[in-house]
Amino acid sequence: MVQQISTFLMFTGQAEAALNFYASVFPEAEQGPVKRFGAADAGPEGKLKSADLTIDGQRLMFFDSPIKHEFDMTPSVSLFVECDDSQEIDRIAAALGEGGQVLMPLDGYDFATRFTWINDRFGLSWQLCFERK
Secondary structure (H helix, E strand, O other): OOOOOOEEEEEOOOHHHHHHHHHHHOOOOEEEEEEEOOOOOOOOOOOEEEEEEEEOOEEEEEEEOOOOOOOOOOOOOOEEEEEOOHHHHHHHHHHHHOOOEEEEEEEEEOOEEEEEEEEOOOOOEEEEEEEEO
16 A cells, blocks of 8 residues: 655756755655765765655655656646745745746636646746645
């Protein structure tokens, strides 16, 4: 039986920066233990081997891959965040959009009072929504 399903985020050198950034955007987030690559490990010594960040019960796992891959993050999978009010969506959208790419501008749509879709500076895709219709 499955114990838990979590979102696994693989980076190539920016995992700790992303972890710290998301913890600042979502101040209620809880950070778990951080493990780093040691001298005898396959990854660069001191780089993030694994860490967890739990946002509103959703666990994100962070990893710095020592292997260069032919792929990166894609917006075909995104984190969907339902915001409590329009000030919250404004704040989160501004933070995640800084240095990123807006895929759908923050606006009213026929499916939501306010919505935006953003790839942040690390390439992670976020959909932010206030009042789904």
